[in-house]
Amino acid sequence: xxxxxxxxxxxxxxxxxxxxxxxxxxxxxxxxxxxxxxxxxxxxxxxxxxxxxxxxxxxxxxxxxxxxxxxxxxxxxxxxxxxxxxxxxxxxxxxxxxxxxxxxxxxxxxxxxxxxxxxxxxxxxxxxxxxxxxxxxxxxxxxxxxxxxxxxxxxxxxxxxxxxxxxxxxxxxxxxxxxxxxxxxxxxxxxxxxxxxxxxxxxxxxxxxxxxxxxxxxx
Numbered sequence: 001x002x003x004x005x006x007x008x009x010x011x012x013x014x015x016x017x018x019x020x021x022x023x024x025x026x027x028x029x030x031x032x033x034x035x036x037x038x039x040x041x042x043x044x045x046x047x048x049x050x051x052x053x054x055x056x057x058x059x060x061x062x063x064x065x066x067x068x069x070x071x072x073x074x075x076x077x078x079x080x081x082x083x084x085x086x087x088x089x090x091x092x093x094x095x096x097x098x099x100x101x102x103x104x105x106x107x108x109x110x111x112x113x114x115x116x117x118x119x120x121x122x123x124x125x126x127x128x129x130x131x132x133x134x135x136x137x138x139x140x141x142x143x144x145x146x147x148x149x150x151x152x153x154x155x156x157x158x159x160x161x162x163x164x165x166x167x168x169x170x171x172x173x174x175x176x177x178x179x180x181x182x183x184x185x186x187x188x189x190x191x192x193x194x195x196x197x198x199x200x201x202x203x204x205x206x207x208x209x210x211x212x213x214x215x216x217x218x219x
Contacts, residue, residue, distance in 0.1 A: 023111070023119065024139045027052055034084050039072035047072040051081070056158065097131045099123075102212045105165055105203055108134050112169040113205045120168040122152050124161035125200070133159045147184055149191035156197055163198040173206050182218050189219060 013029035022030065031048035038044040050070050067078035099105055105123065108131065112119040117140040124133035137151050156164050166185065177185075185202045192199045201214040213219050 020117075020139065021115075023136045031081070034080055035073070035077050042072055099125060099129050099131060099165065099200075102201065102203060102210070102215060105167065105201075106205070106210060109167040109203065109205055112167070113207050115169055116171050118168055118171060120147055121166070122156060123165040123167070124156045124159040125163045125165065126160075127162040129163070132161065147188075149188055152188055153191065153195055153197060157195065161197055163200050164192070165200050166202040168202075168204060170204055170206050173208060175204060175206050175209055175211050177202075177204060177211065177213055177216075177218060182213070185213055185219055 013025055013033050016029065017025055017033065025033075028045055028048040031051055032044045035044060035047060035051075038047050042050075047070070051067065051073065054066060054070050064075070064078045064082055067073050067081055068075065073081075097104065097108070108123060109121055112121065118138075119136055120138045122133075122135055122137050123131055124135075126132050133155060135155050138147055152164070152166070166188065168181075181202070181204065185199070189199045199219070201212055202219065203213070204211045
């Protein structure tokens with residue numbers, strides 16, 4: 001059984017969280033921190049992976065009974081996970097936010113404007129333009145040309161999203177889309193057409209302000 005303390009320092013999710021922030025961790029790494037330990041024959045990341053698969057199949061029913069069906073999750077750990085999810089929902093996620101214009105998106109992405117690395121976000125929206133998901137897709141890439149459509153749309157598909165809004169920060173403070181920004185956006189729009197998920201906008205945010213590629217006529 002491998003616990004977090006048995007993992008080499010450079011692979012430890014707690015150290016990664018402290019260095020780069022919680023947004024940089026994968027769902028499995030976040031869960032590994034919450035549950036802390038694995039079980040005989042399964043390390044902490046394998047147990048976390050099993051939880052994610054279970055929650056993926058029962059997205060609207062992440063309750064104690066569901067989690068108890070995962071090998072290695074007892075009552076105490078199930079309670080920890082459910083409590084963590086509910087706390088996050090109440091504290092951070094603005095449920096039912098309807099996006100009608102660019103400024104409606106800004107409160108949901110403002111946390112990246114001060115980041116020293118480039119964060120690329122994807123917001124999932126339902127048919128009523130309500131936000132149903134807000135995730136970090138990548139962190140630290142030097143240019144958005146390396147963002148693959150698969151990484152952007154995988155969670156939107158799981159969310160049954162009707163559309164998405166993209167956003168990323170420019171740590172340099174330059175509030176102007178690069179050639180790569182425009183190319184990647186148009187590439188994702190085409191991928192979205194195939195999947196039936198519309199790309200409504202791509203917003204660039206800095207400490208000084210924001211820019212909508214749609215409003216500026218780039219898409």
